[in-house]
Amino acid sequence: MAPTIAHVDDDPDIRQAVRKILEAEGYVVENYSVMADFIKALDTRQNRPALAVLDVMVEKEDSGLGAYDLLRTKCPELPVILLTSLGEMVRPYFEQENASVWIVEKPVSPEKLVSIVHSKVGKTGLLNRLDTTSGE
Amino acid sequence: MPSVEFKWKPEWKAAGGTDSWRAGLHLSAIVLERNARWFITVRWVVVGALGLVQVVLLFPDGLMARMGIVAHGWWPAGIAGVLACMNTVFTVLILLPRPRALVPPHVNLWAQITVDLVCLTALVHFCGSIATPAPFLYVLHIVLSCVFFSSGSSFKVAFMAIIFYLATVTAEMTGIFGRQSIFAALEGPAPLFSRAAGVCWAIALSVIFVAVWYLVSQLSLVIRARESQLIDADEQIRKTQEEKDRYAVQMTHQLKAPLDAVRSTIALITGGYSGGVSEEIRDLLSRIDKRAQGMAGLVMDVLKLARVKASPVRAGTGHRFDVGPILGRCIENLRPVASARQITIESSLASWEAEGVPEQIEMLFDNIISNAVVYSKNGQTVTVACAEVPDRNTMVVTVSDAGIGIEAEYLPHIFDEYFRSPDAARHNSASSGIGLAIVKAIAQGHGLSVRVDSVHGAGTKFSIGFPRPMLKSAPPVAPSRIAEEKEIA
Numbered sequence: 001m002a003p004t005i006a007h008v009d010d011d012p013d014i015r016q017a018v019r020k021i022l023e024a025e026g027y028v029v030e031n032y033s034v035m036a037d038f039i040k041a042l043d044t045r046q047n048r049p050a051l052a053v054l055d056v057m058v059e060k061e062d063s064g065l066g067a068y069d070l071l072r073t074k075c076p077e078l079p080v081i082l083l084t085s086l087g088e089m090v091r092p093y094f095e096q097e098n099a100s101v102w103i104v105e106k107p108v109s110p111e112k113l114v115s116i117v118h119s120k121v122g123k124t125g126l127l128n129r130l131d132t133t134s135g136e
Numbered sequence: 137m138p139s140v141e142f143k144w145k146p147e148w149k150a151a152g153g154t155d156s157w158r159a160g161l162h163l164s165a166i167v168l169e170r171n172a173r174w175f176i177t178v179r180w181v182v183v184g185a186l187g188l189v190q191v192v193l194l195f196p197d198g199l200m201a202r203m204g205i206v207a208h209g210w211w212p213a214g215i216a217g218v219l220a221c222m223n224t225v226f227t228v229l230i231l232l233p234r235p236r237a238l239v240p241p242h243v244n245l246w247a248q249i250t251v252d253l254v255c256l257t258a259l260v261h262f263c264g265s266i267a268t269p270a271p272f273l274y275v276l277h278i279v280l281s282c283v284f285f286s287s288g289s290s291f292k293v294a295f296m297a298i299i300f301y302l303a304t305v306t307a308e309m310t311g312i313f314g315r316q317s318i319f320a321a322l323e324g325p326a327p328l329f330s331r332a333a334g335v336c337w338a339i340a341l342s343v344i345f346v347a348v349w350y351l352v353s354q355l356s357l358v359i360r361a362r363e364s365q366l367i368d369a370d371e372q373i374r375k376t377q378e379e380k381d382r383y384a385v386q387m388t389h390q391l392k393a394p395l396d397a398v399r400s401t402i403a404l405i406t407g408g409y410s411g412g413v414s415e416e417i418r419d420l421l422s423r424i425d426k427r428a429q430g431m432a433g434l435v436m437d438v439l440k441l442a443r444v445k446a447s448p449v450r451a452g453t454g455h456r457f458d459v460g461p462i463l464g465r466c467i468e469n470l471r472p473v474a475s476a477r478q479i480t481i482e483s484s485l486a487s488w489e490a491e492g493v494p495e496q497i498e499m500l501f502d503n504i505i506s507n508a509v510v511y512s513k514n515g516q517t518v519t520v521a522c523a524e525v526p527d528r529n530t531m532v533v534t535v536s537d538a539g540i541g542i543e544a545e546y547l548p549h550i551f552d553e554y555f556r557s558p559d560a561a562r563h564n565s566a567s568s569g570i571g572l573a574i575v576k577a578i579a580q581g582h583g584l585s586v587r588v589d590s591v592h593g594a595g596t597k598f599s600i601g602f603p604r605p606m607l608k609s610a611p612p613v614a615p616s617r618i619a620e621e622k623e624i625a
Contacts (some may be wrong), residue, residue, distance in 0.1 A: 013397035020409045086385065087394040089439065091495065106392075106398035107432075110407045 003029040003050035003121045009083070010040045010055065015123065017108045018053060018083070025114055027121075037066035042074055050121040053081045053113075056090055079120045138544035139589035140585070142551060168241035170459075171284050172230060175248050179223045182271035186216035203320050211262040215255050222251045242311040249293060252277060266337040274301060274341075275348050282352035283595070286305045290356075294349035298342045305338045381446050388439040395432045399425055427604050430566030437570035438535070441553070444496060444577040459602065460487035463533065466501040467520060470509055478515045486522035486532045490602050492582040500578040503571040504535050504598050510564050511596070512539035531602045538595040547590060553578040559592075 005027050007018045012033075019029045030049065032038040042048060052075075056068055071078070082089050082099050087105030094101055102116055213513040229244050255271055263270035274297040281293035307313045309331055402425045404410060407420055413421070467483050474481050490497065508518040519536045542550060546557040554569040561567065579586050585601035 010398050011393060013401055016402040016403045020404055021407070024409060040303060069468070085389050085396050086439075088495070089385070089388075089436075089443070106396035108396075110403055110409070 002026050002028050004030060004047070005051045005053060005121070006030045006032065006038055006049040007043075007053040007115065008032045008035050009053075010034065013093060014055070014083075014106065014108060018113070021108065021110045021113055022117065025045070025117070027117070035071070039071055039074065042101060044072075048075060048078065051081065051117060053078050053083050056082050056084050056093070081113075081116055083113075137589050137591050138547055139587060140547045140588040141585065142579070143585045161542075169230060169246055171537075172226065172241055172245045172248060174427075175245070175252075176223055176230070177225055177249075179219055179252070183216045183220045185221065186212045186219070189217065203486075211258070215258055219251070219255055222248075234288050235310070241359050249277070249281070250296070253293075253296050253448050260301065261304050261308070261313060262318070265308055267299070267315075267317040271301055271337075271341050272348060274345060278345055278349050279352050282349060282356050287357065287486050288351045290347060290537050299347050300340050301341060301345075305334050309334045324593055377446050384439055384442045388435055392432050392435045395428045395435070399428050399432070402428075409534065426566065430568075433566060434568040434570070437568040437574065440499060441570050441574050441577060444499070444581065446576055447493075455494060456489050456491050458487055459490050459497060459531075460485050461610075462494055462498045463520065463522070465496060466505055469502070470505055473506070474509045474518065477512075479507075479509055479512050480517045480522065481509070482517055483520040483521075484522060486524070486531070488522075488524075496578045496581065500575050500584075500600070501533075503575050504600070507571060508535050508537040508596070510537070510567075511560065512537045525601075528601070529603065533600045533602070534597055535600075536595065536597040540595050541592040541596055542588070542590040543592045546586060546588075550588065551586075570612050 007022075007029055009015050009017060009031075010020070010033050013033045015033070017029060022118065030041070032041070035054070038052070039119055052071070054068065054071075055066065060068045071080075082094070082101060082103045083104045083106060088103060089120075091103060096102070104112060104116060147610045190210065193212065196415070196552075209224070226244060230241075253274075260270045260273070265271060265351055278290065278297060281290040284290075285293070304313075308315045402421045405413055406421055406425075436615065464483070464485055467481055471481060505518065505520060512518055516538050518536070521534050521536075523532050523534070525532055540559050540563050542557055543559065546555075549555050550557070551572045552574040555572075556567055556569040575586065578584075583603060587599040587601070588596065589599070590596040
């Protein structure tokens with residue numbers, strides 16, 4: 001079964017871009033417009049996503065970071081990609097974080113996003129098949 | 137070759153600082169210990185002075201004797217000896233870690249005050265409690281206590297001084313101690329002064345001691361109130377600065393987010409995620425993307441500059457870090473951009489330590505090296521080299537290109553905000569004109585010097601001087617990298 005990737009962003013255009021790029025790679029993408037919905041979904045569902053792509057400035061700055069802290073408490077092992085307009089400028093907010101957080105600056109670059117997602121959760125069966133086919 | 141060297145003075149004040157000032161108001165253990173150390177130093181001076189007096193008094197026909205001053209016995213040496221012994225004990229109590237933990241600074245300080253007042257009382261007695269100005273030395277202690285302690289504590293010192301002085305005068309008038317005077321003319325079997333004079337002196341000096349305590353402690357309260365207001369103002373400025381930074385971050389996000397959405401959608405279309413597009417459409421999208429990129433870059437640069445300016449590096453507050461890996465990371469990050477235009481980055485790196493904010497130093501290198509790449513022509517080479525200048529105790533990083541160069545007339549203005557020379561604006565229309573202003577702000581904050589040598593049409597060399605580097609023995613990594621890069625190129 002293809003890994004599920006959760007994506008939280010208040011911008012519908014960014015949500016659409018990430019969904020299209022990752023679905024083309026064979027991943028299942030769940031979009032959320034606010035962090036609160038994502039955290040609520042984590043409480044109700046049994047299978048947790050393999051990766052979360054978050055915009056830390058979603059909602060207000062503080063509530064976004066506060067929600068991120070809550071997420072970290074609930075799922076400390078969940079790999080996270082911070083997809084943010086501010087890029088490395090948000091690094092000081094995550095100085096204490098371990099290596100499981102990646103910061104990627106918007107706009108969404110398909111090559112960069114796919115490369116990082118592959119490194120985090122591995123390629124999907126679809127992609128492996130495509131690789132094999134192209135190799136032949 | 138036209139060149140200009142920039143050396144900006146840091147805006148922060150290295151000495152003193154708000155923290156020590158703030159601590160002084162609250163008389164923390166650190167401040168009390170500092171005061172105790174100061175008292176110890178002053179006391180050694182007093183010990184020396186008393187010893188000198190004793191030596192002078194050893195000569196019966198000396199200067200003091202000719203002035204009519206005499207001393208009975210060895211009391212100056214005795215008092216100096218007691219002070220020296222107690223001062224040694226106080227010093228040990230402060231310097232050794234274990235006793236310091238057992239004897240808190242405020243206990244140490246009060247022990248010093250008590251010993252001082254006892255010794256001063258002895259000195260007053262031997263000099264003459266109502267025949268010389270010696271009792272006015274109590275005033276010195278009262279004033280110092282008003283400066284260093286709270287009103288309540290300083291009143292205790294004033295009260296102790298009054299009690300000690302009254303006890304001395306009373307003991308002398310009742311015959312417990314014999315009356316003394318260092319003035320030979322007042323010596324003799326007859327009483328030096330009447331009992332009424334003694335009572336008058338005791339009352340008058342007690343009133344003076346209380347008056348001095350009141351006036352100086354009130355003055356001290358006013359000064360501390362002003363200090364408190366300044367600290368509050370400082371705190372208010374800090375909070376305002378934080379609010380300003382938060383606002384800048386939110387504004388940047390709000391301004392850049394739509395551009396990011398536009399560029400993400402363009403990437404989606406040009407990446408073929410929404411079906412094929414004609415070359416003409418692809419070209420138009422590329423133009424839109426480039427303009428949006430320029431605008432997004434400007435927004436980010438404004439935020440970076442605001443942040444660097446808002447959080448200057450203060451002496452002793454930065455981290456110590458190895459600059460070499462940061463420089464190497466910057467070069468590696470820029471290699472794809474350079475390679476896209478067949479530009480080679482040759483590097484000769486070293487390892488050394490600097491103090492400051494590593495992210496800002498990375499920003500500085502990123503701006504200078506990316507400028508070198510941007511203003512080079514396709515297929516040219518950018519060189520990054522590190523070299524120690526021993527006689528100036530400086531590590532210099534040079535970033536050289538053979539690109540468009542800078543006209544001599546514009547060279548002094550390149551660090552001005554939003555400044556772009558006409559050639560630079562033509563060569564790179566997406567430039568914000570803020571990159572080198574960021575470099576200036578960072579260099580200013582870290583005390584770095586920047587020298588720029590440039591020949592219009594032939595290239596530019598930036599030399600960044602890091603003062604007082606602590607060099608490590610890491611070898612340069614140049615040869616293999618250069619060879620590798622040439623192979624790629």
